[in-house]
Amino acid sequence: MLSLNFAEFDQSSGGWRILADWGCYRGAAAVIRRYVAAGGAALTPPERAILYFHLAQMLASTGDRTAALSALGLSQRASAQQSKRFASWDVYVQGTIAFLRQDRRSLIDAITGLEKTAAGQAGTAKLVTELNLATLRGLRDCFVKDYSVAYSSECAVARPHVSLPPARGTQP
Template identity: 35%
Template sequence: MEPRYEALELGFQEFDQSEAGWRGVAREGCYLEAANLISNYKQANLDDLGLESTSRLEWHEGQMRAYAGDYSAAINLFRATFDTRESGTADRHYAEATIAFLQHDRAALQAARDELADLPPPEGFEAAIERFERLYPDHPVPTWPLNLNVVDKLVRCFGATYEAAYSGQCASVNAISD
């Protein structure tokens, strides 16, 4: 597959959220290429990206590396996002659960899942949902706690590949009880 140099010129939102950026590459099943494209985008646009945007790109690069089976690199990228994922937040519990899954640590995965499930919605969550619906009318509306559905798939698919678990396409023989 040819390098996608034109994607490096996209604005952050288009690169991160549209098929013109890394998602189009990932949808073709080219996870390592998608991860490398994200990494190259970060380098090419370093001066224009803030901490939050860089963190989102690191998370997505980590996901693509995990999809490609490079769990060590994925874990390092996920940990790099901790600067923007405050301890005790839904984002942090999601990151901790994902790392625990990749490390094959069932107890830590369950603990992170339980902590995530117990979080009350933050102030302003309903307003954020309304804004999301306006900005992304074609996307499913998030529910609280964010990413609990993903973490539940990681729990149900413990022992499967990240790709299989994230998609929920696995046998649930390793389910952990709530």
């Protein structure tokens, strides 16, 4: 699994997600950690940020909010490094942090920020923002529940299907 390219490891069912689908969140977190360590400089900053975010999701799903918050801090990108395609990333991360800290006001602020961002976007960027917005709305709607429940389909508002272009090094 550690020899997979980023898209195969992170964006398909052949990587860490197979463990998560089985409910093995600690195992998925451990594999993500090993993959990041093994990937070193070969991972781009956006790939590393996404992996840390998914690590945080797995840790939050085990109930370890402290470790999840630490990983979320590593998943943020400095605004100067963001491309337009990922302009809403930090807002999404901040919304997730707000949920884990049980800060409803900041979660609502993140939702409002993503709504404004989505209004000015088109194409893939808009679809990604809408997906993240739907996720934050689900966290808001199930604010008092554990992360694994609030993130699940039990609490999710309709999430749009997002088909992203292939990542570097993959075949279309």
